[in-house]
Amino acid sequence: xxxxxxxxxxxxxxxxxxxxxxxxxxxxxxxxxxxxxxxxxxxxxxxxxxxxxxxxxxxxxxxxxxxxxxxxxxxxxxxxxxxxxxxxxxxxxxxxxxxxxxxxxxxxxxxxxxxxxxxxxxxxxxxxxxxxxxxxxxxxxxxxxxxxxxxxxxxxxxxxxxxxxxxxxxxxxxxxxxxxxxxxxxxxxxxxxxxxxxxxxxxxxxxxxxxxxxxxxxxxxxxxxxxxxxxxxxxxxxxxxxxxxxxxxxxxxxxxxxxxxxxxxxxxxxxxxxxxxxxxxxxxxxxxxxxxxxxxxxxxxxxxxxxxxxxxxxxxxxxxxxxxxxxxxxxxxxxxxxxxxxxxxxxxxxxxxxxxxxxxxxxxxxxxxxxxxxxxxxxxxxxxxxxxxxxxxxxxxxxxxxxxxxxxxxxxxxxxxxxxxxxxxxxxxxxxxxxxxxx
Numbered sequence: 001x002x003x004x005x006x007x008x009x010x011x012x013x014x015x016x017x018x019x020x021x022x023x024x025x026x027x028x029x030x031x032x033x034x035x036x037x038x039x040x041x042x043x044x045x046x047x048x049x050x051x052x053x054x055x056x057x058x059x060x061x062x063x064x065x066x067x068x069x070x071x072x073x074x075x076x077x078x079x080x081x082x083x084x085x086x087x088x089x090x091x092x093x094x095x096x097x098x099x100x101x102x103x104x105x106x107x108x109x110x111x112x113x114x115x116x117x118x119x120x121x122x123x124x125x126x127x128x129x130x131x132x133x134x135x136x137x138x139x140x141x142x143x144x145x146x147x148x149x150x151x152x153x154x155x156x157x158x159x160x161x162x163x164x165x166x167x168x169x170x171x172x173x174x175x176x177x178x179x180x181x182x183x184x185x186x187x188x189x190x191x192x193x194x195x196x197x198x199x200x201x202x203x204x205x206x207x208x209x210x211x212x213x214x215x216x217x218x219x220x221x222x223x224x225x226x227x228x229x230x231x232x233x234x235x236x237x238x239x240x241x242x243x244x245x246x247x248x249x250x251x252x253x254x255x256x257x258x259x260x261x262x263x264x265x266x267x268x269x270x271x272x273x274x275x276x277x278x279x280x281x282x283x284x285x286x287x288x289x290x291x292x293x294x295x296x297x298x299x300x301x302x303x304x305x306x307x308x309x310x311x312x313x314x315x316x317x318x319x320x321x322x323x324x325x326x327x328x329x330x331x332x333x334x335x336x337x338x339x340x341x342x343x344x345x346x347x348x349x350x351x352x353x354x355x356x357x358x359x360x361x362x363x364x365x366x367x368x369x370x371x372x373x374x375x376x377x378x379x380x381x382x383x384x385x386x387x388x389x390x391x392x393x394x395x396x397x398x399x400x401x402x403x404x405x406x407x408x409x410x411x412x413x414x415x416x417x418x419x420x421x422x423x424x425x426x427x428x429x430x431x432x433x434x435x436x437x438x439x
Contacts, residue, residue, distance in 0.1 A: 054078035064311030072311040101306040108237040110330035131222040158212030164202040165209040166195040181295030184254040187214040206340035210303035217302025248309035252297035
C-alpha cells in the first residue's frame with residue numbers, strides 16, 4: 001500500500017506500473033488467464049503472480065473485476081500491516097486510492113445535470129456561492145480577490161481539468177500528512193491556501209488540479225441540502241437499487257483511517273538524516289516509512305477520499321458505462337477526452353486526457369519513449385533535470401531501453417534505464433543507482 005492522494009505522484013505511478021507489469025506477465029507468459037469466456041473467471045494464475053510479486057517487491061496488491069456475469073471477483077496478496085505477518089490483505093480490504101474519487105464526484109455532478117438542477121457549461125460561481133457564504137463567509141469572487149476571471153469557470157472545465165486553476169500546495173499537504181496527521185484538511189483550507197493566479201485563461205489549457213473538485217463537492221453538498229460539507233453522502237451517487245452491490249466502497253470523512261478496520265495500512269516515505277552518498281549537488285539518504293493508519297483519512301474530500309476494494313471500483317465503471325449511473329448524454333460527455341498540455345504530466349510525455357472526471361492514460365506501456373508535441377523529447381533521448389529524472393524512473397515501465405542525457409554540475413552524462421530490479425527501488429535510491437549504471 002502506498003500513500004494516497006494526487007500529491008506524491010511517483011509512488012502512485014510506480015504502483016500503476018507494477019500493476020501493468022502484472023497484467024502483461026499474465027497475458028504474455030501465462031496465456032491470457034483473465035479471459036472471462038462463458039462467464040467463468042479463472043484467477044488462479046493471477047493469484048500466483050500477485051503472491052510472487054508481493055513477496056518480491058514487499059508491496060501489497062489487490063486487483064478486482066466485475067461484470068454482471070461473474071459478479072465481484074478479485075485477487076489480493078501481501079500484508080496490510082507490515083508489522084503483523086498474520087494481517088494479510090484480502091479482496092475485501094479497502095484501499096484509499098486518492099484521485100479514483102474524481103469520477104464519482106463528476107458522475108454526481110452529471111446526475112444534477114440530468115435532473116435539470118444545473119448545466120455543465122454553466123459557470124460554477126452561482127452554484128457554489130450559497131454554501132461558501134453560509135459555511136465560510138465568502139464567495140468565489142472574494143476568494144479570488146475580486147478577479148472576475150473566476151466567474152468564467154464552468155463545471156465542464158473543472159471536471160475536465162481545463163479551469164485554469166492551480167493545484168493545492170503539495171509541499172504543505174505532504175508535511176501535514178506526515179507530521180500533523182490528525183489534522184483534517186477541509187475544502188475551505190485547500191481553497192484558501194491555493195495559488196489564485198491562473199495557469200491560463202479558463203478553458204484554453206489542460207492542467208491537472210484537484211482544487212476544482214473541492215468546488216464541485218461544495219455544489220453537491222449544497223444541492224443535497226445538508227447542514228455542512230461533512231454531512232454530504234458521497235455514496236449517494238450510486239442509485240439506491242444498486243447500492244447493496246457495493247459492500248466495500250466507502251468515502252471516509254474527518255478522522256483517522258483506523259476508524260474503519262477494513263482500510264489497509266498505508267506507508268509514506270520519510271527521510272532520516274543519515275547520508276548514504278553525495279556527488280555534486282545530489283545526495284542519497286536512508287529511507288524510512290511512516291504508517292499513516294492513524295492519520296486523517298479525509299484526503300482531499302471529493303477529490304481524493306475514496307477507500308474501496310478494487311472490485312467495487314470496477315463495478316462502478318461497469319455500471320457507469322451501462323448507463324446505470326448517468327444518462328447516455330452525460331456518459332458521452334465523459335468520453336469526449338481532451339489532453340492535458342501543461343503541468344507535471346506533459347513534460348514526461350505521459351499524455352493524460354481528461355473530460356468530466358474520467359482519465360485516459362496514453363503511452364503508458366513498456367516501450368521506447370515516443371516523441372510528443374508538448375515536450376522537447378526525442379524518441380530515444382531526453383534532456384531532463386534531476387527532479388524530472390526522478391519522476392521518469394518511477395513512471396516508465398522497465399526494459400524500455402531509454403537513454404537519458406543529463407546535466408549535473410555542468411558535467412554531461414548519459415544513463416541507460418534497462419533493469420527492472422534496479423529502477424523500481426525506493427525513491428531515495430533511484431539517483432544513486434542511476435549513477436552506478438552510468439554509461
